[in-house]
Amino acid sequence: MSSTGTEPILQVQDLVKHFPVQLGVVFKRTVGHVRAVDGVSFDLRRGETLGVVGESGCGKSTLAQVLMRLEPPTAGAVRFHGEDIFGKRGKDLKALRRQIQIVLQDPYTSLNPRMTVGDIVGEPFEIHTEVAPKGERRRKVQELLDVVGLNPEHINRYPHQFSGGQRQRIGIARALALRPEVIICDEPVSALDVSIQAQVMNLLGDLQTEFGLSYIFIAHDLSVVRHLSDRVAVMYLGKIVELGTEDEIYNRAAHPYTQALLSAVPVPDPSVRAGRQRIRLTGDVPSPVNPPSGCRFRTRCWKATEICAEEEPALEVRQGGHHPSACHHAEEQHLLPG
Amino acid sequence: MTIPPPLDAPLLEVAGLHVEFRTRDGVAKVLNGVDYRVEAGETLAVLGESGSGKSVTANTIMGILESPPGVVTAGSVRYRGEELLTATPERRRDLRGENMAMIFQDALSALNPVFTVGFQIAEQLRTRRGMSRRDAGRRAVELLDQVGIPAARQRVRDHPHQFSGGMRQRVMIAMSLALDPDVLIADEPTTALDVTVQAQIMDLLAELKAERHMGLILITHDLGVVAEVADRIAVMYAGRIVEHADVHTLYSNPCHPYTHALLESIPRVDTKGTQLRAITGLPPNLTRIPPGCPFHPRCPMAVDVCREVVPALALLPGGRSSACLFADELVTR
Numbered sequence: 001m002s003s004t005g006t007e008p009i010l011q012v013q014d015l016v017k018h019f020p021v022q023l024g025v026v027f028k029r030t031v032g033h034v035r036a037v038d039g040v041s042f043d044l045r046r047g048e049t050l051g052v053v054g055e056s057g058c059g060k061s062t063l064a065q066v067l068m069r070l071e072p073p074t075a076g077a078v079r080f081h082g083e084d085i086f087g088k089r090g091k092d093l094k095a096l097r098r099q100i101q102i103v104l105q106d107p108y109t110s111l112n113p114r115m116t117v118g119d120i121v122g123e124p125f126e127i128h129t130e131v132a133p134k135g136e137r138r139r140k141v142q143e144l145l146d147v148v149g150l151n152p153e154h155i156n157r158y159p160h161q162f163s164g165g166q167r168q169r170i171g172i173a174r175a176l177a178l179r180p181e182v183i184i185c186d187e188p189v190s191a192l193d194v195s196i197q198a199q200v201m202n203l204l205g206d207l208q209t210e211f212g213l214s215y216i217f218i219a220h221d222l223s224v225v226r227h228l229s230d231r232v233a234v235m236y237l238g239k240i241v242e243l244g245t246e247d248e249i250y251n252r253a254a255h256p257y258t259q260a261l262l263s264a265v266p267v268p269d270p271s272v273r274a275g276r277q278r279i280r281l282t283g284d285v286p287s288p289v290n291p292p293s294g295c296r297f298r299t300r301c302w303k304a305t306e307i308c309a310e311e312e313p314a315l316e317v318r319q320g321g322h323h324p325s326a327c328h329h330a331e332e333q334h335l336l337p338g
Numbered sequence: 339m340t341i342p343p344p345l346d347a348p349l350l351e352v353a354g355l356h357v358e359f360r361t362r363d364g365v366a367k368v369l370n371g372v373d374y375r376v377e378a379g380e381t382l383a384v385l386g387e388s389g390s391g392k393s394v395t396a397n398t399i400m401g402i403l404e405s406p407p408g409v410v411t412a413g414s415v416r417y418r419g420e421e422l423l424t425a426t427p428e429r430r431r432d433l434r435g436e437n438m439a440m441i442f443q444d445a446l447s448a449l450n451p452v453f454t455v456g457f458q459i460a461e462q463l464r465t466r467r468g469m470s471r472r473d474a475g476r477r478a479v480e481l482l483d484q485v486g487i488p489a490a491r492q493r494v495r496d497h498p499h500q501f502s503g504g505m506r507q508r509v510m511i512a513m514s515l516a517l518d519p520d521v522l523i524a525d526e527p528t529t530a531l532d533v534t535v536q537a538q539i540m541d542l543l544a545e546l547k548a549e550r551h552m553g554l555i556l557i558t559h560d561l562g563v564v565a566e567v568a569d570r571i572a573v574m575y576a577g578r579i580v581e582h583a584d585v586h587t588l589y590s591n592p593c594h595p596y597t598h599a600l601l602e603s604i605p606r607v608d609t610k611g612t613q614l615r616a617i618t619g620l621p622p623n624l625t626r627i628p629p630g631c632p633f634h635p636r637c638p639m640a641v642d643v644c645r646e647v648v649p650a651l652a653l654l655p656g657g658r659s660s661a662c663l664f665a666d667e668l669v670t671r
Contacts, residue, residue: 055532056503163620193387194559198603198616205613220532223562227605227614246610264537265607266562270585272608273566280541281534283488284502336608 008043009214010067010100010182015040015076017059017066021289032289036062038238039076041315044182049208049215051229051246053222053261057285058235060218064186067216068102069093080182098128101175105187107167111159117170118155121145124177131178144173147210149203165196172203176211184216189224201228222265226250234258237288237296240315244323254321254330257297262335272337279335295327303329347419349553350399350438350521351375355413357394357577359624360406366624368394370577370632372413373651376553378520381544383556383564383585386574389621392557395574396523398423399555400440401430417521435462439514443526445506449498455482455509456494462516481512486542504535508542515546522547523555528563540567561604565589573597576622576632579651583658593660593668595637631662639664 018033037059044050052060065071067078069085078085080096088096104110111120122141125132132140142152148169150162159167168188175183185204189197205228207213219225225232232249234242234257242255253259256279263279281300286292292299298308307328317323318330357369369391376382386392397403399415401422415422417437422430442448450458459481460474469477475494482490485508498506507527514522524543528536544567547554558564564571564585571588573581573596581594592598602615619636622628628635634644643663651661654669662668 055534165620193621194561194600194604195387195617195621198605198614199618201605202614202616222533223605223607226607226610250607250610260534262607264534266536266540266560266566267608268561268565268589268601268604268606269608270565270568270589278537280537282538284504284535285532 006045006047009046009081010044010216011077011079011082012043012067013041013077013079015063015066015078016074017062017071018074035238035288035291037066038291040235040238040240042233042240042243044214044216046181046214047208047212048230049217049228051225051232052216052218052235053220053225053232054235055220055261055285057237057288059238059288060220060235061186063235064102064184064216064218067184068100069097094128098131098178099180100182100184101178101180102184102186103168103171103175103188106191107164107171108159108191110171111167113159116156116158117141117145117150117162120159120170121173121177124174128178140177141173144177147176147207148173149199163196164192165199168192168200169203172200172207176207179211180213182214182216184218186218187220188217190219190221197224204228222250222261234261237285237291239296239326241297241327242323242325243315244325248323250336251334252322252332253335254318254323254325254332255297255327256301256303256329258325259333259335260300267337269337276337277335297327303327305329347416348375349378349418350555351414351416352395352399353414353416355395355398355415356411357391357398357403358409358411360409364625367627368408368577368624369398369413370627371651372574372577372579374572374579374582376521376555378553379547379551380569381547381554381556381567383558383568383571384574385558385561385564385571387559387621389576389624390574391577392574393525394577396440396525396555396557400434400438400523402440435466435514435517435519437519438521438523439517439519440523440525441507441510441514441527443529445503445510445530446498448510449506449513451498454495454497455501455513459494459509459513459516462513466517477516478512481516482509485509485512485515485546486538487512503531504538507531507535507539511539511542511546515550518550519552520550521553521555523557525557526559527556529558529560536563543567561600562607573600576627577624578632578661580633580661581659582651583656587656587658591668591670593654593658593665594633594662595639595664595668596633598668599636599638 017037018035020030021032022028023031054060066073118141122137125137145152150169189200229246231245233240236257242258260279260281294310295308295313298304313326313328315324315326353373355369355372359366359368372395384392456478459478463469463474479490479494528539568585570584572579575596581597599617603617630645631649634640649661649663651659653659
């Protein structure tokens with residue numbers, strides 16, 4: 001399946017996360033479950049970027065939370081270098097936390113306004129004291145600020161003294177502090193202005209080369225994901241519906257949902273607008289509390305037949321295809337202009 | 339007695355508009371001479387980053403600029419030749435909804451949470467058109483149906499929170515169209531929406547615009563959306579229009595370094611690049627706009643004169659214009 005031969009650093013297998021929906025004030029009863037992540041499997045290889053795209057509510061951020069061990073999984077396994085991450089406790093868990101870090105979407109709420117940049121970026125060292133001895137911390141923080149393109153002399157400033165793009169750099173410096181192997185980026189550029197997005201994306205690319213990082217890059221913007229990803233997973237209602245290399249997903253998409261997404265993305269070139277093939281989905285994403293039977297996309301799919309309601313399509317390489325897609329009627333198609 | 343406006347006056351025209359925000363921290367010069375116009379049946383896209391002044395211009399046109407802190411210090415807004423900035427509040431209120439309407443990015447906060455959507459749409463028909471409760475309600479169903487809300491007859495009794503994001507945006511569009519305006523201002527109408535829903539809403543706006551022959555002012559930061567729907571584009575930077583052209587000319591031959599840099603810096607879904615050409619630096623602080631061309635600190639072409647002279651938006655061959663001293667050199671045709 002892969003073109004690179006490196007071993008997986010992170011293996012996710014049948015990961016499930018359901019949140020109970022409760023009613024009642026004193027005596028709470030569970031009336032259903034939000035199936036935020038519902039059986040997701042993929043590998044992340046060393047040094048690669050795996051893009052995860054999907055619309056709001058598809059479970060991509062919940063996936064990040066579970067991988068970070070911020071939320072316990074309902075079922076499934078995640079192995080980091082072959083070791084189950086959910087079984088870890090105490091010292092082992094602390095060691096694991098050093099290796100997997102996260103960059104969050106909103107640079108305004110993800111930084112404590114009462115802490116200086118030096119304290120924010122240096123806080124990981126307080127917890128993982130073995131990484132930097134006390135006397136060295138200030139120098140380490142300044143190094144990190146320099147690496148992400150901030151002025152090391154601004155170490156005593158507060159977050160509000162920085163612009164959105166600069167704050168996102170602070171968040172990236174914090175994620176880098178412990179020299180992790182994996183960074184999960186959860187919509188890292190979607191809160192930024194267009195002219196600033198490119199700066200942060202370039203920085204993420206440079207850091208990956210410099211430190212050999214593996215990224216799980218979560219975003220709703222297909223252009224941003226394409227730019228940074230080696231492989232891409234497309235999610236819909238808690239499931240991966242298609243998984244392939246950047247080229248496979250963007251030039252030979254097989255799942256109708258991926259095709260609809262690609263045909264809906266605006267292309268910044270007015271000369272192609274008349275000639276583009278457009279697939280317009282009707283309606284909205286169904287509720288993850290009560291997803292449709294069989295294929296979850298069938299209620300919005302123009303290819304849906306009886307089998308789609310009865311049998312849930314597995315994520316597998318289909319006949320005539322080259323990469324896994326979860327559709328009974330998968331058919332590779334080139335949809336983007338050019 | 340008022341002088342009748344000339345018959346060939348543009349549908350809506352903004353000229354030399356200056357707006358300041360007077361705050362405790364100083365005076366922010368939010369608009370520094372904005373000129374644009376829109377005609378019936380066309381889509382003008384106003385493109386810019388946050389703080390470039392695109393929404394402030396729209397709010398000033400609609401007469402909903404928050405004041406204080408906002409103060410219009412110069413310029414004019416004319417609807418079919420009639421000056422709005424000096425018009426009485428009553429006259430402006432008559433024009434709002436009836437002649438010009440606006441839809442906002444966040445439909446959930448733009449709609450009133452305690453009334454049904456049907457009531458909110460019908461309200462304007464009852465107060466402005468004197469319609470009976472029943473007729474106005476019937477018309478509200480028609481409007482919801484026109485903007486593609488399934489089972490409109492039932493949904494008219496729902497409250498805003500019972501709709502999904504895309505459907506809420508449709509409700510707001512229905513509301514803005516209730517009094518048949520001929521100018522519609524859409525302020526980032528799809529920014530909060532998912533890409534498949536965004537496509538639906540943009541299609542709907544294009545359809546309604548063509549059907550009703552409205553002038554549509556589309557405010558956005560998304561170069562992709564603009565390329566898909568706009569006829570003409572006005573690019574804003576630091577409270578000014580820096581470039582103005584028809585959509586094809588602008589994308590194939592941008593004549594302002596800022597537009598050029600923006601187009602180079604965005605990732606595109608149809609190509610895979612290696613490194614993006616990011617624009618260095620930040621947009622200026624509006625309380626301290628640099629002298630000369632406001633873009634000069636970030637401009638790769640800047641020379642000494644750019645630090646002294648504020649370039650005017652000058653007309654170029656082909657009916658386009660650019661506020662760069664070196665625009666002539668950037669025109670390839």
